[in-house]
Amino acid sequence: MCATCGCSGAAVARLxxxxxxxxxxxxxxxxxxxxxxxxxxxxHGGxxHGGxxHGGxxHGDDGAIMWPSxxxxxxxxxxxxxxxxxxxxxxxxxNRDWLRRRGVLAINLMSSPGAGKTTLLERTARELxxxxxxxxxxxxxxASLDAKRIRSAGCEVVQINTGAGCHLDAEMVxxxxxxxxxxxxxxxxxxxVGNLVCPSLFDLGEEARVVLASVxxxxxKPLKYPHMFRRADLILVSKTDLLPYVDFDSRRHASDVKKxxxxxxxxxxxxxxxxxxxxxxDWLRRRxxxxxx
Amino acid sequence: xxxxxxxxGVVDAVTERxxxxxxxxxxxxxxxLSGVVADSVRFCFDLVTEGTNLEGARxxxxxxxGRCHCKVCGSDFEPDGPIAICPCGSIEVKVIAGEELKISxxxxx
Numbered sequence: 591m592c593a594t595c596g597c598s599g600a601a602v603a604r605l606x607x608x609x610x611x612x613x614x615x616x617x618x619x620x621x622x623x624x625x626x627x628x629x630x631x632x633x634h635g636g637x638x639h640g641g642x643x644h645g646g647x648x649h650g651d652d653g654a655i656m657w658p659s660x661x662x663x664x665x666x667x668x669x670x671x672x673x674x675x676x677x678x679x680x681x682x683x684x685n686r687d688w689l690r691r692r693g694v695l696a697i698n699l700m701s702s703p704g705a706g707k708t709t710l711l712e713r714t715a716r717e718l719x720x721x722x723x724x725x726x727x728x729x730x731x732x733a734s735l736d737a738k739r740i741r742s743a744g745c746e747v748v749q750i751n752t753g754a755g756c757h758l759d760a761e762m763v764x765x766x767x768x769x770x771x772x773x774x775x776x777x778x779x780x781x782x783v784g785n786l787v788c789p790s791l792f793d794l795g796e797e798a799r800v801v802l803a804s805v806x807x808x809x810x811k812p813l814k815y816p817h818m819f820r821r822a823d824l825i826l827v828s829k830t831d832l833l834p835y836v837d838f839d840s841r842r843h844a845s846d847v848k849k850x851x852x853x854x855x856x857x858x859x860x861x862x863x864x865x866x867x868x869x870x871x872d873w874l875r876r877r878x879x880x881x882x883x
Numbered sequence: 884x885x886x887x888x889x890x891x892g893v894v895d896a897v898t899e900r901x902x903x904x905x906x907x908x909x910x911x912x913x914x915x916l917s918g919v920v921a922d923s924v925r926f927c928f929d930l931v932t933e934g935t936n937l938e939g940a941r942x943x944x945x946x947x948x949g950r951c952h953c954k955v956c957g958s959d960f961e962p963d964g965p966i967a968i969c970p971c972g973s974i975e976v977k978v979i980a981g982e983e984l985k986i987s988x989x990x991x992x
Binding site for chain 2: 666667669670671675678759787790816817
């Protein structure tokens with residue numbers, strides 16, 4: 591969404607700042623509308639901007655080649671050889687560059703709905719919040735229930751509602767980062783829309799991809815959703831406190847994860863009891879950049 | 884259903900490059916390991932192109948096979964399905980082809 595003119599696709603972003611209290615929607619502030627000098631890419635066809643200037647548009651070269659070739663009757667063929675997701679990939683690279691220069695670690699957290707992403711973040715925020723600055727970008731189709739949970743755990747959070755969309759894209763994350771303005775040496779947790787298919791295709795500019803696989807979902811997910819697992823850097827097997835009550839073969843799951851994502855690290859965690867959480871925190875700390883002077 | 888967003892990406896990319904042309908045909912290349920289902924893109928195409936300079940255009944999709952290289956036995960093979968396991972049993976493989984998702988060309992009137 592363009593913070594100056596409000597032109598947008600279907601996605602809506604809302605900031606829950608540090609002083610936010612759950613007293614109804616009247617207190618919700620959209621800091622993005624006050625942002626200036628923004629830097630974004632979008633299609634400005636079809637509407638009038640009323641004369642304001644859009645600074646810093648980046649329309650980088652994606653290496654696409656365009657030249658006319660053989661004419662066939664009344665039609666002319668133009669070769670493009672352009673990646674379909676080139677625009678998203680360019681925006682993601684711009685996000686990645688911005689995060690690195692600022693010294694911020696961004697994690698793309700993905701799973702099916704109900705695997706425990708928000709619960710994991712709540713506990714992480716409560717236990718690490720005084721040692722590490724953490725902000726959160728929450729992606730959901732609708733509602734701000736998760737943002738309010740995260741906010742209650744002490745983190746500043748931007749809720750992005752994707753509307754009809756089934757995943758976050760790099761432009762939505764760029765907007766979230768503008769609103770959050772994460773400090774140097776901090777971690778931005780991007781909680782993607784609960785979905786094991788679509789989010790895997792969209793680079794957001796993150797440093798690492800973390801996939802949660804809860805034991806209540808069953809042990810067959812890596813083989814059923816290989817694209818998601820193939821691109822993961824870390825796989826968190828979640829809700830391990832429920833292992834005695836569910837039919838989940840940990841060995842089979844680990845062996846299938848090896849097939850789909852041989853390079854990924856796997857950890858077992860329970861955000862309910864805290865088991866295994868220390869290893870997750872250590873993994874995060876190892877990747878968090880030192881704050882800039 | 885990320886194919887809807889993928890198809891929107893196709894329309895955005897073409898209209899950005901050729902804003903004034905009337906597009907009569909779009910050629911896509913979709914690899915077997917790209918995670919995108921060609922039939923779903925076909926399903927979305929008419930809906931997404933409505934009201935754009937691609938409205939009424941034909942959609943031609945070339946589906947390319949996956950190709951992997953095994954780091955253990957050194958052979959190249961076509962994976963059977965989306966999980967790349969070498970016939971020798973190794974899972975240490977590198978994808979060489981099949982992740983393409985691109986607009987090869989368009990035809991304009």
